[in-house]
Each structure stands twice: as structure tokens, then as C-alpha cells.
Amino acid sequence: MLRARTRTEKDVFSKTERLKQALETADAVLIGAGAGLSASAGFTYSGERFHRYFSDFEAKYGFHDMYSGGFYAYPTPEEHWAYWSRYIQVNRYEDAPRPVYDSLYRLISEKDYFVLTTNVDHCFQKAGFDKKRLFYTQGDYGLLQCCEPCHRQTYDNRALILRMVEEQKNMRIPTALIPRCPKCGKPMAVNLRSDDRFAEDEGWRKAAGRYADFLHRHDGMHILLWEIGVGYNTPGIIKYPFWQMTAQNPNAVYACLNSGQAVCPGAIQRQSICIDGDAGMLLQALLAPEESYE
CATH class of the missing domain: 3.40.50.1220 (TPP-binding domain)
Known part of the structure; x- marks a missing residue:
């Protein structure tokens, strides 16, 4: 009935x-x-899904959702990319639930x-x-660009991101994996629009x-x-x-x-x-x- x-x-x-x-x-x-x-x-940035992937970052740095973690001023690039590689993996390279x-x-x-x-x-x-x-x-979580940018080209990051996730320890990636611009040598950034430096x-x-x-x-x-x-x-x-x-x-x-x-x-x-x-x-x-x- x-x-x-x-x-x-x-x-x-x-x-x-x-x-x-x-x-x-x-x-x-x-x-x-x-x-x-x-x-x-299912791509939620807080609650159970956040805790599943980032409980260690929450305990150490005190933020309570993925969005806030993306803006956190990490003390080293190794920690910055440990967070961002994990973030990109779960929100770009894994399928939506x-x-x-x-x-x-x-x-x-x-x-x-x-x-x-x-x-x-x-x-x-x-x-x-x-x-x-x-x-x-x-932009696209799957692309990197020069942080300046010194040029407007973007670069696929899948292989590098997965290596960062696999090889990180204690919320730090190996220093050798920190991405650098192939033209000017300055740090790379994720290709996301936040200011006029978006490529x-x-x-x-x-x-x-x-x-x-x-x-x-x-x-x-x-x-x-x-x-x-x-x-x-x-x-x-x-x-x-x-x-x-x-x-x-x-x-x-x-x-x-x-x-x-x-x-x-x-x-x-x-x-x-x-x-x-x-x-x-x-x-x-x-x-x-x-x-x-x-």
C-alpha cells in the first residue's frame, strides 16, 4: 500500500x-x-570522510575539514605536499562514492x-x-603549474602525486619529490584559481x-x-x-x-x-x- x-x-x-x-x-x-x-x-570535505583520511593532520594541526587544511600554512614544503598529495588522491584520483x-x-x-x-x-x-x-x-586538481607563473603551461601530476602518497612518512614527503618548475626552478602549485597567478x-x-x-x-x-x-x-x-x-x-x-x-x-x-x-x-x-x- x-x-x-x-x-x-x-x-x-x-x-x-x-x-x-x-x-x-x-x-x-x-x-x-x-x-x-x-x-x-560523496565528495564531502568534513565529517567521517575527513577523519578517515586526515585524522593525523587534524590531531597535529588542529583544523577540522579538508578545505581548511588546504589553506593551512605548513612549516615545510614536505608537509604541505604530504597534505595536498593525499587530498588530491582522494578527491581527484579516487572515484566518487x-x-x-x-x-x-x-x-x-x-x-x-x-x-x-x-x-x-x-x-x-x-x-x-x-x-x-x-x-x-x-582549474583541475590533476594539474600543476609554476607558482609565479613564469609560463602558462600546466603539467599532469598523477604519477607524482601517487608517489608522494606512497612514500610519505609522518606527514612529510621525501624532499626529492617537491615539484619545481621545469623552466624557472621555483615551486610548483596546484592549478586552482585563487588569485591572478592562476595559469x-x-x-x-x-x-x-x-x-x-x-x-x-x-x-x-x-x-x-x-x-x-x-x-x-x-x-x-x-x-x-x-x-x-x-x-x-x-x-x-x-x-x-x-x-x-x-x-x-x-x-x-x-x-x-x-x-x-x-x-x-x-x-x-x-x-x-x-x-x-x-
Whole structure:
């Protein structure tokens, strides 16, 4: 016997059906993905997962989540890279615990799609998304760059990172593994945007061009601007531009999947579908809505 849906469940179900229809009828889909999508996939930076991998760092340095550990001023580069190598291994080279990105790919793989994301964990490509339809605006945990940078090239770090993890002892890597710029000899850094020293390499610039081309080709068309798990740390990259594009295009539909922050401006409310909840559960509901909400 099925229980009756609550008012909240009915509202979510109704909006999910609207989003499913928008997805089916759209000429193209532009996905804007933030940290909430990876968190739903299991890439959480605090709690049990943090303690599992970093309890020793927590005990020694006193921080209580991975994010804080990334900004900690370690006394030596050996300690800095001991933390960061372990951090990159678990958040870039290990698979996400839950198949949330796989669910999203199943939903949009046959569509004309493009992905704009502030995430740097490579989950989209692992799930099968076309590399040429992805724009990682904030970098990639899997790349290193000169800290200056003296040049704009980036370097794959997988082999080095795995060696750092394997060979570190007492939260220190061997000094010989500290990465140095091959051109100027200064320290290397992870290719993450935090200030104006971020290296926008050739791959980044090509992705930016493909994104601009996607927007140009679908200007004025029936496009679904689908924001997932985007907060307010960097709203100028995804959230605000999506709102603006929706307001400028009467044929556009704006959808927001988020936990606690599913909102939109009043000016685009009639074009919008805002669903409050966990991204993974909502994506699964789009795949099989009747099963998910009965």
C-alpha cells in the first residue's frame, strides 16, 4: 500500500515533472555545476570522510575539514605536499562514492549539451561526458603549474602525486619529490584559481572558446539553463549569468537544483523551476520519478 504524498513531496514531484518535460523539449542544455553536485556524489570535505583520511593532520594541526587544511600554512614544503598529495588522491584520483554524475550523464547524453563548472575533481569526464563539452573554469586538481607563473603551461601530476602518497612518512614527503618548475626552478602549485597567478593554459582557453561558441549557436533558442549545486562563493561564474541569460531569452528555461538555496529572481520566476533537495536524489527522480516519490 502506497502512502499519500505530503504537500512538499507533491510540490517536488510536480516540479520534477516540469523539469523532465523541459529537458525533453529543449533544443540544448547548458549545465552549470557547483560543489553541491560533488558533495551529493560523496565528495564531502568534513565529517567521517575527513577523519578517515586526515585524522593525523587534524590531531597535529588542529583544523577540522579538508578545505581548511588546504589553506593551512605548513612549516615545510614536505608537509604541505604530504597534505595536498593525499587530498588530491582522494578527491581527484579516487572515484566518487555515489554514481550521481552517471545519473546526470544518462539524462543528457543524447542532448546537445555543454557543461560549465567550478568543480575541479574531474568527475564529469569519469562519468563519460565529452571533454570538448566541458569548461572547468577554476582549474583541475590533476594539474600543476609554476607558482609565479613564469609560463602558462600546466603539467599532469598523477604519477607524482601517487608517489608522494606512497612514500610519505609522518606527514612529510621525501624532499626529492617537491615539484619545481621545469623552466624557472621555483615551486610548483596546484592549478586552482585563487588569485591572478592562476595559469589559464591552452586547454583552458580552448574550452572557454567552445563555451562562447555554444552560447552563440543557441542564442534565442529554447535552451535549458540547468544549475546544479551552485552556491554563493562564486555566483558571478554560473548563477548570475544564468539568471541574466534567462531574462534576455523568453524561450529559455532556468532550472535550479540545490539544497537550501533553490531560488531565482522574481523577474524570471515564470521561466524557472527551483527544486530544493539533494542533487543525487533529484536526478534519480528525473530518471524514474514515480519510483522516487511514491
